[in-house]
Amino acid sequence: EDQVTQSPEALRLQEGESSSLNCSYTVSGLRGLFWYRQDPGKGPEFLFTLYSAGEEKEKERLKATLTKKESFLHITAPKPEDSATYLCAVMNSGGSNYKLTFGKGTLLTVNP
Amino acid sequence: DTEVTQTPKHLVMGMTNKKSLKCEQHMGHRAMYWYKQKAKKPPELMFVYSYEKLSINESVPSRFSPECPNSSLLNLHLHALQPEDSALYLCASSQDRGNTIYFGEGSWLTVV
Numbered sequence: 403e404d405q406v407t408q409s410p411e412a413l414r415l416q417e418g419e420s421s422s423l424n425c426s427y428t429v430s431g432l433r434g435l436f437w438y439r440q441d442p443g444k445g446p447e448f449l450f451t452l453y454s455a456g457e458e459k460e461k462e463r464l465k466a467t468l469t470k471k472e473s474f475l476h477i478t479a480p481k482p483e484d485s486a487t488y489l490c491a492v493m494n495s496g497g498s499n500y501k502l503t504f505g506k507g508t509l510l511t512v513n514p
Numbered sequence: 515d516t517e518v519t520q521t522p523k524h525l526v527m528g529m530t531n532k533k534s535l536k537c538e539q540h541m542g543h544r545a546m547y548w549y550k551q552k553a554k555k556p557p558e559l560m561f562v563y564s565y566e567k568l569s570i571n572e573s574v575p576s577r578f579s580p581e582c583p584n585s586s587l588l589n590l591h592l593h594a595l596q597p598e599d600s601a602l603y604l605c606a607s608s609q610d611r612g613n614t615i616y617f618g619e620g621s622w623l624t625v626v
Contacts, residue, residue, distance in 0.1 A: 433612055445518075445604050445617035446557065489556060493612065499570065500612040504556035 404429045408490050408505035415480055415512050423475040423508045425490030433495035435473050436502065437466050440487045449475075449488075480512045517541050518618035520605050526624045529595060535621045537588040537605030545611050546588040548580060549604040551620070557604055563588060564611050595625045 407426045415421055427435065434453050438446035450459045452468040459466050463484065465476040475488055487509050491502040518539045527533050539546070545564050549557035562570035563582040571580075577599075579591040588605055606617045 434614070436614065438617070443602070443620075443622070445520075445602075445606075445620040448614060448616055451614045491556075495612075501559060501570075502557075502615060506556060 404492055404494050404503040406490055406492055406503050406505035408488075408508050410508060411506070412509040413511070415477075415510070417481055417512055417514050418479050420476070420478045420480070422477070423488055423490075423510070425473040425475070425505055426471060427473070427490075427492045428471075429492045429494050429503075431495040433493040433500060435468055436491045436493070437473070437475055438489040438491070440489055440507070442487075446489055477510070480510075482512045482514050485510055485512045518605055518607055518616055520603075520618040520621050522621060523619065524622045524624075526626060527592065527595065528626055529597075531595075532591070532593045534592065535590040535603055535605075535623070537590075537618060538586055539605075539607040539616075540586060541607065541609075541616070542585075543607035543609050543616075544585060545608045545613070546582060547604075547606040547608075547615065548588070548590050549606060549617075551602045551604055557617075561590075562611070569611070592623070595623075597625045600624045 405428045409424045437449040440446045450466040455470045487507040489507045491504045521536045548560040551557045560574045561580045566582045581589040602620045604620045606615045608615045
C-alpha cells in the first residue's frame with residue numbers, strides 16, 4: 403500500500419527565514435510526486451510534478467526536489483502570503499488506477 | 515486562477531432535499547474527478563470519469579450520484595444526505611488518467 407508522510411505537521415517561520423518541508427513516501431512504482439498548496443476553504447492549487455529521482459523544479463520562492471524515498475519543498479525567504487497548507491501526493495504507476503495518495507499536509511505560517 | 519469551475523461555492527441543504535453540485539473545465543481534459551475533504555484532512559477520492567465513462571467508484575454511498583453529461587461537465591447529485599456528509603467537495607480534472615490533477619475551488623456543503 404502506498405504511503406506518504408509529511409513533516410513537520412506545522413511550521414512557523416519569520417518572514418525571510420528559509421526552511422524545508424519533507425515528504426517521505428513508499429510506492430511500488432512512482433508515476434509522479436505532486437506538491438499542492440491549499441489556502442483555508444479553497445481547493446488545492448497545483449505547484450509541481452516530479453517524475454524521477456534527481457529532478458528539481460522551481461517557482462518563485464519554492465523549489466521541489468526528489469529522491470527515491472523523499473521529496474523536499476524548499477522555501478527561500480518566505481513572505482506572509484506563503485502561509486498555507488502544503489500537500490504532497492504520490493501516484494502509483496502500477497495497474498491502471500493512477501490514484502493519488504496524499505500526505506496529511508504541513509501547515510506553514512509565515513509571520514511578518 | 516483555477517480553470518476548473520465549481521458551482522455553487524456554498525450549499526446548505528436539509529436531509530430530505532435533492533441538490534446538485536456542478537463542475538466545468540475547458541482545458542480539453544478527458545479525466546474528471548470528485549473528491550471529498552473534511553477539515554484538516556487530505557482530499558479523499560470519490561469518483562473518476564475517463565472519457566465520459568465512470569471508471570472508479572470508491573464505494574461511495576448511493577445518496578451521491580455522479581453524472582458526466584459531456585467531456586467538459588461533471589455533476590454530483592445529492593439526495594437524502596446525512597449531517598456527516600458536510601464537507602468541501604472538490605472537482606478536479608487531468609489531461610488523461612495518470613497525468614497531473616488540477617482542482618477547482620470546491621463547493622462547501624452543509625447538511626442540516
